[in-house]
Amino acid sequence: MPQGLFVWYEVTTDAPDAVRAFYEGVIGWRIADPSPGHETAAIDYRHIYRADGAGQGGMLVLRPEMIAAGARPWWVPYLMVDSVPDTLAAITADGARVWMPPTTIAEGTFAMVADPWGAPFYLIDPTPPPGQDTPPPPVFAMDITQAVTWNELFTTDLPGARTFYARHFGFTYPDAMPMGAFGDYQFIAHPLQGRVGAMMARPSADAPLGWRTYFRVADVRAAAQAVRDLGGTLEGDVHEVPGDDLMIQARDPAGAFFGLVSRKSVA
Known part of the structure; x- marks a missing residue:
């Protein structure tokens, strides 16, 4: 099984009704009823579906005890692994921490971890549904509207993070873009998914450590207006990024960071 593929995304929130209406209006998803x-119930988990019917991720409603333990609204990726126990043993020996021990459900075995510098993510060894002969549509793709189109890591140790993710998840680093005083914007690739994102030293002490998730939309300017209208917050203005894209960063009504991307030729 391929190690290190981005195969699922989860938003945690303490405002499920507002956040559901927000993402359905901004991105066009359908989020399942509770x-x-x-x-x-011990867990309140609601699946997210794209307009093409494909599953795109899930929404985990934060209970008070989860918040008391340090959980907050954020987007977190799932990385596929061959074996959750074996990968846990390897990464914890390298300084990672276990936030949630392995759990097995119908969809597979998963665990929540943080890399040695505090960025959270999940490990998952998925179990295909009975009768599924082909893989499901990808949740990460550079050219699918409503899918994740970029994964960005903020870390306090860029050389260390490069080594950690290469050693345990097969990431490669084809090139980097100098960012002046902020250092290099190090592009990330995976042998089976191509270029998947980038990592960089966090630009300020108050910038949260972790993976940042960017979604492709049809028109980033229209989506930015929807962010305003539906209770989110824009962080800056729409701007060009390398290639043929425009991008804006935002937060949902509960405060989870995300980004929106569309083609310049559309927006």
Whole structure:
């Protein structure tokens, strides 16, 4: 099984109704209704679907005890691994921490971890549904509207992060873009997914460490207006990025960071 593929994304939130309406309006997803008895269930998890019907991720509703333990609204990626226990043993020996021990459900075995510098992500060894002969549509793709189109890591140790993710997840680093005083914007590639994103030293002490998730939309300017209208916050203005794209960064109504990207020729 390929090690290190981006195969799922999860937003955690303490404002599920507002956040559901927000992403459905900004990106065009459909977020599932809560399950019966969700108020008292141990986990309140709601699946996210693109307009093409493909699953794109999930929304985890934060319970008070989760918030008390340090959870906050954010987007977190899932990286596929061959074996969750074996990968846990390897990465913890290299300084990573386990935030949630391995759990097995119908969809597979997963665990939540943080890299040695505090960036959270999940490991997952997925179990295909009975009768599934072909892989599901990708949740990461450079050219699929409503899918993730870029993964960006802020870290306090760029050389260390490069080595850690290369050693354990097969990442390669084809090139970098100098960012002046901020250092290099180090592009990341995976042998089976191509260029998947970038990592850099966090630009300021108050910039949260972690993976930052960017979604492709049809028109970034229209989506930015929807962010304003639906209770989110824009961080800066729409701007050009290398290639044929425009991008803007934002936060949802609960405060989870994300980015939006579209082609210049459309926007």
